[in-house]
Amino acid sequence: MSIEAGLDAMGRAAEAAIAYRRAIATAETTPTASYAEMLAAFAAPVPERGAEPAVILDELVTRATPGIRASTAPRFYGWVIGNSHPTGVAADWLTSAWGQNGGNILAAPAASAIEAVAAGWLLDLLGLPAEASVGFVTGATIANFVCLAAARSEMLRRVGWDVEADGLFGAPPLRVLIGADAHATVFSGLKFLGLGAQRVSTIATDEAGRMLPAALEQALAEEGGPAIVIAQSGQINTGASDPFAEIVPLCRAAGAWLHVDGAFGLWAHASPALRPLTAGVEGADSWATDGHKWLQTPYDCGFAIVRDPVAHQRAMAFSASYLPPAADSEREPSAFVPELSRRARGFSTWAMIRQMGRSGIAEMVERCCAIAARIGERLASEPGITVVVPVELNQLILRFGDDDAATLATIAQVQKDAVLFAGASSWRGQWVMRISVSSAATTLEDAEITATAIAAAWRTVSATLS
Ligand SMILES: Cc1ncc(COP(=O)(O)O)c(C=O)c1O
Structure with a gap:
């Protein structure tokens, strides 16, 4: 051939x-x-x-x-999916064509350097500490895992235990405190790390899924060893962020490690207008976020960010005789992620930040939120449609009629009409339609088309109910 x-x-x-x-x-x-x-x-x-x-x-x-799901179409609101922006895709094509193994400086000098630069850009854009380290991973699931591995390493080191060398056999107990409305994938991280998906203390949350500081304070006061607190920015149904300004001082006072799952919500911190929603998040110890959601990079792209680069590398770095060690001034890409050979994600990350710039990212995030708010506003005035939780960010959840059946039937009707795509989710024990506005391709005009189409689908369904 x-x-x-x-x-x-x-x-x-x-x-x-x-x-x-x-x-x-x-x-x-x-x-x-x-x-x-x-x-x-x-x-x-x-x-x-x-x-x-x-x-x-x-x-x-x-x-x-x-059979290609139209995730890049302007009115695609399923899950939380960015646009795989053409510029990011083009950079990603080059990544594939160049065939770079992103794990090592000698193997991939440009990929390693652009990752170092993109890491600095991400910290700057997201308003996180400049000294933090960034691992380029497949997505927020693995970013959570990496951050929690750093947390496990550091919290056990502080009580004299080397978990990297000795594992968890006979280790002092660690406590994990987590909000009641955390994302399912955080529990995968806990599972992988031997911390136990069920061996957690659940912290009560409010009506939008935000951790209650008083409940956290009470849990932190209990005995049981060093604690890792897992908070979140961007609840998957409501978009709500935990009240970091109150949570951070509690964790500091208790000597706990605070990790934030900010798969999409952390991008609110890149917008001066939305930053009040995430105020104080920069005071955490680690953050997981995605490029393939709000930064609009193609799949797969996520970022594991850790305030203490030493803890980050202790949990992830390794050495091999055939891999030349990086110089002190260099950043070894594999030292911050679980894999050695991997995709060079710095190229598409760099390209998307270069494409939008600081102001473009802020505008795009704000536009998505305005669109979610507009759809909610239009539908709130339709008889029989309920906006279940006031729109705080980019997530909108809707209920139709009085029961699950009417809501699920409306979701099915919307999917059949195919003017937009929205899926189902469960919130507080009830089915809801979830609209996630996270694509740079969606416009305010789409908001009007979307609201009209959803209202029409509901009218079709309600006509069959009466
Ligand atoms: C809050 C939150 N955490 C974690 C994840 C998992 O992210 P990924 O699918 O990129 O691994 C998601 C995905 O939607 C999320 O919304």
Whole structure:
């Protein structure tokens, strides 16, 4: 198989990708073939012989396109998904084409250097301590894991235990205190680290899912060893952030490590207008956030940020005879993440920050929030529709009629109408429709179209109920 044929396939892929993004940017509807249809499209025995790259590419585009979820369409509000912005995608294409192994300075000098620069930019934009270290990981799940590994390392070191060397067998107990409305993936981190997903003290929260400082204070006062407190910026249903200005001093006074899961909510701190929502978050010890959510990078891209680079590296760094150690003045990319070989995520991170700049990021985050607020405002005046929690950031949850069935039926109707995509979530034991506005492609005009389409879907459903 010639190199030229492969290069030709790269060109075809670029053409197909550009055509797709052009079409989806103005798409009026967002239908998607089902998983079963996609299995049927791809199912086949192992090919006995290879094929020409051009044939492979054509097959891939033809078969996969009907089942590509329109996550980059302007009115896609499912989960919390950014736009995989074309500039970030272009940088990511180069990352793949260059074939850089992002784990090591000698193997990838440009990737390592751009990561060091992007790390500094992230700290500056997010208003976090300049001395903190940043690991470029797959997403907030692993960012939480890395930050909690640093927390585990440091809190046990302070009581004379070397967890990296000796593990947890016979270690002094650690306490983990976590808000009642924390994201499910934080518990994965606890599980991976041997801290136990269920061996936690749950701190009560308010109606929007914010940790109650008085409840935290009481829990911190209890005996039981050094504590790790896990707070959050951006509750997955309500967008609420914990009251950091009150929580940080409590953790400091108790000598606890404060970690913040800020997968998307931490980006409020990049906007002067929204910063009051996250006031004080810079006082924490570690932060997890995503690039592939509000920074609009393509998947996969997350950041594990730790105030104490020594604790961060103690938990993650390793050495091998064949890997030259970095000089003191250099930042070794693998020292801050669990993997050695990995994608060089600094390129797309750098490109997206370069694309929007400080003011563009702030404007985009603020625009997403304004859109969520506008949709909520329009729908609040529709009979039978309830905005369940006042919109604080970019998340809006809606209830239709009096019960779960009406809400789920409206979600199904919205998905069938395909003017927008929104999914279901559960909040305080009830099903809700969740609208997450986290794409740079969404406009205020989309807010109007969205509100009209949701109201119409609800009217269709309510007509069948009466
Ligand atoms: C608050 C929060 N934490 C963690 C995660 C997990 O992030 P990722 O899917 O990037 O690993 C999410 C994802 O939506 C989230 O919203």
